[in-house]
Amino acid sequence: MELYELVLDFFYKNKGKYIPLKEIASNLNISESEIIKTLQKLEEQEYKIDFAEDLGYRLEETPNLLLPYEIKRDLKTDFIGKKIYYFSEVDSTNDVAKELAENGAENGTLVIAQTQRRGKGRDGKKWISPLGGVWMSIILRPTIKPEKAPQLTLVTGVAVAETLKKQTGLNVKIKWPNDILIDDKKVCGILTEAHAKYNTLEYVIVGIGIDVNMDMELFPQELRRGATSIKEELEMEVYYVELVQRFLERFEELYLEFNADQFPEILRKWRKYSKTIGSYVEVHKRLGKIVRGEAVGINKQGALILELDDGTLRKVFSGECIHLN
Amino acid sequence: MELYELVLDFFYKNKGKYIPLKEIASNLNISESEIIKTLQKLEEQEYKIDFAEDLGYRLEETPNLLLPYEIKRDLKTDFIGKKIYYFSEVDSTNDVAKELAENGAENGTLVIAQTQRRGKGRDGKKWISPLGGVWMSIILRPTIKPEKAPQLTLVTGVAVAETLKKQTGLNVKIKWPNDILIDDKKVCGILTEAHAKYNTLEYVIVGIGIDVNMDMELFPQELRRGATSIKEELEMEVYYVELVQRFLERFEELYLEFNADQFPEILRKWRKYSKTIGSYVEVHKRLGKIVRGEAVGINKQGALILELDDGTLRKVFSGECIHLN
Numbered sequence: 049m050e051l052y053e054l055v056l057d058f059f060y061k062n063k064g065k066y067i068p069l070k071e072i073a074s075n076l077n078i079s080e081s082e083i084i085k086t087l088q089k090l091e092e093q094e095y096k097i098d099f100a101e102d103l104g105y106r107l108e109e110t111p112n113l114l115l116p117y118e119i120k121r122d123l124k125t126d127f128i129g130k131k132i133y134y135f136s137e138v139d140s141t142n143d144v145a146k147e148l149a150e151n152g153a154e155n156g157t158l159v160i161a162q163t164q165r166r167g168k169g170r171d172g173k174k175w176i177s178p179l180g181g182v183w184m185s186i187i188l189r190p191t192i193k194p195e196k197a198p199q200l201t202l203v204t205g206v207a208v209a210e211t212l213k214k215q216t217g218l219n220v221k222i223k224w225p226n227d228i229l230i231d232d233k234k235v236c237g238i239l240t241e242a243h244a245k246y247n248t249l250e251y252v253i254v255g256i257g258i259d260v261n262m263d264m265e266l267f268p269q270e271l272r273r274g275a276t277s278i279k280e281e282l283e284m285e286v287y288y289v290e291l292v293q294r295f296l297e298r299f300e301e302l303y304l305e306f307n308a309d310q311f312p313e314i315l316r317k318w319r320k321y322s323k324t325i326g327s328y329v330e331v332h333k334r335l336g337k338i339v340r341g342e343a344v345g346i347n348k349q350g351a352l353i354l355e356l357d358d359g360t361l362r363k364v365f366s367g368e369c370i371h372l373n
Numbered sequence: 374m375e376l377y378e379l380v381l382d383f384f385y386k387n388k389g390k391y392i393p394l395k396e397i398a399s400n401l402n403i404s405e406s407e408i409i410k411t412l413q414k415l416e417e418q419e420y421k422i423d424f425a426e427d428l429g430y431r432l433e434e435t436p437n438l439l440l441p442y443e444i445k446r447d448l449k450t451d452f453i454g455k456k457i458y459y460f461s462e463v464d465s466t467n468d469v470a471k472e473l474a475e476n477g478a479e480n481g482t483l484v485i486a487q488t489q490r491r492g493k494g495r496d497g498k499k500w501i502s503p504l505g506g507v508w509m510s511i512i513l514r515p516t517i518k519p520e521k522a523p524q525l526t527l528v529t530g531v532a533v534a535e536t537l538k539k540q541t542g543l544n545v546k547i548k549w550p551n552d553i554l555i556d557d558k559k560v561c562g563i564l565t566e567a568h569a570k571y572n573t574l575e576y577v578i579v580g581i582g583i584d585v586n587m588d589m590e591l592f593p594q595e596l597r598r599g600a601t602s603i604k605e606e607l608e609m610e611v612y613y614v615e616l617v618q619r620f621l622e623r624f625e626e627l628y629l630e631f632n633a634d635q636f637p638e639i640l641r642k643w644r645k646y647s648k649t650i651g652s653y654v655e656v657h658k659r660l661g662k663i664v665r666g667e668a669v670g671i672n673k674q675g676a677l678i679l680e681l682d683d684g685t686l687r688k689v690f691s692g693e694c695i696h697l698n
Contacts, residue, residue: 312698316651319644325670326641345650345670347680355672361686373637 051078053117055086056095059107060121066103110289112261114160114182118289119296127156128186128300129292135161138183140168142241142255145185149243149251155189158296167257168239175237180262180277182292185255186299190307194249195349197242201226202318202350203306204238204254207299209321212236212258215291218281221323224343224352224369228258229323232371233276235259256295261285312348324352324369331367339364340372376403378442380411381420384432385446391428435614437586439485439507443614444621452481453511453625454617460486463508465493467566467580470510474568474576482512483621492582494562505587505602507617510580511624515632519574520674522567526551527643527675528631529563529579532624534646537561537583540616543606546648549668549677549694553583554648557696558601560584581620586610640673649677649694656692664689665697 049057054076058067073080087097087105094111110118116132123129131154138144138161145159161184164177177183188200205222212228212235213220221229228236239255259277267275278286302314319325330340331352339362341354351363374382379401383392398405412422412430419436435443441457448454456479463469463486470484486509489502502508513525533553537560538545546554553561564580584602592600603611627639644650655665656677664687666679676688 312651319650325644326637326673342673344672344678347669348651348667353670353678353680353686355678361678361688363686 051082051086052090052093054078055083055090056107056117056121059105064106066098066100066106068104072105112285112287112289114162114288114292116160119158119160119292123293124297125156125300127154128303129156129158129296131157133157133159135159137161137163137165139166140164140255141183141185142168142239142253145187145253145255146241146243149187149253153187155187156300157187158184159187160184160292164257168255169237175239175257176268177257178262178266180260180266180279182256182258182260182288184257184292185253188252188254188303190249190252190303192249192307194242194244194247196311197244197249197252198225198240198350199306199311200242200252200254200303201238201240203302203311203314204240204256204299206314206317206321207295207302208236208238208256208258210317211291211295211298212278213321215294216278216282216286218278220321222318222321223371224322224324224346225350225366230276230278230281232274232323234274235276235278235281258291260288260291315346315348315350319346322346323371327371328373329354330370330372331364332370333364333367339367343369376407376411377415377418379403380408380415381432381442384422384430389431391423391425391431393429397430437610437612437614439487439613439617441485444483444485444617448618449622450481450625452479453628454481454483454621456482458482458484460484462486462488462490464491465489465580466508466510467493467564467578470512470578470580471566471568474512474578478512480512480514481625483509484512485509485617489582493564493580500562500564500582501593502582503587503591505585505591505604507581507583507585507613509582509617510578513577513579513628515574515577515628517574517632519567519569519572521636522569522574522577523550523565523675524631524636525567525577525579525628526563526565528627528636528639529565529581529624531639531642531646532620532627533561533563533581533583535642536616536620536623537603538646540619541603541607541611543603545646547643547646548696549647549649549671550675550691555601555603555606557599557648559599560601560603560606583616585613585616637673640671640675644671647671648696652696653698654679655695655697656689657695658689658692664692 069080073083096109098106098108116134141159141161163179164183167175167177169175208228209220218230223229226238227234236258241253243250261279262277264280324343327343329343341356344355345353351365354362394405398408421434423431423433441459466484466486488504489508492500492502494500530547534545543555548554551563552559561583566578568575586604587602589605649668652668654668666681669680670678676690679687
């Protein structure tokens, strides 16, 4: 544990109280000058610490930043997010996670960033990742067959949708296969990348990007119409750490259900949030192919079932889905 | 308005109060002896009326029976249940409704019975209709094409499911196409019969049978396992009139939505209650044909979409559905 973590721990244990410098120093068994240096460092990190002449120091305010120490504090998971790699800026959390996974990082390791320079969307698309979002990737080592890895996209979608619904009360929906919407606007994207060797799954990277506190005016004009942020919808700032903690906890629960062969149950939850099912849609597949029809269901592989205009049924495994009604 | 209705109206307007006989008589402009006769008649109908020497009469308790006067009182609909035909015993409410419809009964007319001698289920099956249930049929004259009439079964299913959920808080589900379940047990069946002439829909009879207050021991042994009643689940008697009123009100709302071309929205509600979608099922069709597969969705005609074991997709328009998992 680092010095600043020890000091913060002590402050949180004595929440709301002023503590004399002498008492902090003796309790942590650290010199008073070291404590003062640490307090200065914390203030640089935007922790607000109050000093009162006769009373000592008190932690006034925790900064609204994705600080790993704050995420781990009070995080009620067994393995998801127990190890966190934090970056204020990174090319892509999925790429970092992949590097770490190749080097043996364990199941549940979290890579999280304040901004991404080269955030990745589906099909190699760029994913705008400015300050104000949560950009994170989870390394998973599930013991499943490679063909089941795409199901983790749906599991993650349910975890995000349920967390956002619970934390914000907004009208959260899922657009097949992996966009989370508020009303009609995208607030979160999910990118699952599986790595298999000789038909054995080595690891899966689940990347999640959530538009939390950004002002939509900072978004490129062409993306603004179809996108939103939680702040935009709630008209107030959201505390990042709490959102991430609740997500990681719900994700762990659902991931355990998934591993216990309860994917059909998770799919039931997915259907409840689905905006796609029951809509008339157009799916843009690779090479410019387009399928159009009524989305009538989803099967247990996560394929969308379309009823085309001539009444025939068709399974669609991937693509960009556009709701036409 | 009949005499007993006038007297009841007066009692309900003076709820909880004792009223001298003289005052009742003068207010209703009816002789005191007529009032006394009416009060006796009401007591025969199981209304409990208290008499106090110096104070007069007071309505103590309304019987828990499907009395049309009670259903109409406080019923907040515009046309559903405005006209009610009540029978303590009848062969089949659907058959009576059909007779009435053929003779010009208007849109929204309700036929309701305490017991049916020859209740009808799907495919000509017998439907057990003892005392304790609600057996009713609604005459509808929608201006839709005949092929859309089966959608009314789904509309009715949603109205029943939402009403039961709201009134009882139980775990209400719909089994495709038209059974309402509590957990896994059937509590309500719906039978829609459409009558068209020269490709024009003349009227539709929507029959609804709900197991409300029956003790399941009175059910034939072979039906007991898969069936339940609301009383059985709540472990208390339910007030029939309130249940029917809330159902009629919700039904009218949904029926108006249906007529306003909002069936896709109703189908979304149906999906939320569906226990079938996501289950592995067997559908028994006519002539002993059986289709087996995973129920992956429902289309806007109300056909169930199955994914067979070989991965092919299949639409099923009718049949008896059995959930295998």
